[in-house]
Amino acid sequence: MIKTRIAFILMLLSIATSVIAQERVKFLCKGAKPNPEHRYLNGTTTSGVVNLAPNTSSLYSGTIWEKVSVGGDVFIFRCLNNNNSNPKAKFFYLNGVTSTGQVNLASDKDAPNSGTHWKEVHLKDGTLAFQCLNSSLNPKGVFLNGNTATGGVNLAGDNNEKNNSGTHWAIER
Secondary structure (H helix, E strand, C coil): CHHHHHHHHHHHHHHHHHHHCEEEEEEEECCCCCCCCCCEEEECCCCCCEEEECCCCHHHHHHCEEEEEEECCEEEEEECCCCCCCCCCCCCEEEEECCCCEEEEECCCCCCCHHHCEEEEECCCCCEEEEECCCCCCCCCCEEEECCCCCEEEEECCCCCCCCHHHCEEEEC
């Protein structure tokens, strides 16, 4: 009887913790060359493409992300694109491929997609950087980088504002 109650309480705590550890967010790229056409991180769940969108309107529903804590400053980001009910939607998790510097959406948050775990880094200027924790050796880049000139998204080797200003982000709730 006591074991059953303890198991029930632990289950409730687990549910409460997972609910508390999730929130909906939008990533605003704070690149040094602001461009109204390329501002918000946007995912396309039918193709796995990640780019920058001009705004967070319903035309760019891939700009809404679920931020899920996996412990400490480490998170998984799930794209909440309104096409997720489309049978062709197979890519949901922000994924960094450190061996190539690419960013895409992965179909699964677990292996072999080790790039779906991101460390949130607080920067001196009040912005955030997101470091990909991909297990790949010899990484080409590790920091989420938005290119406000082209709208592309990739991984940069550092989060130095002078070299890679697109690695600085603000989170909107």
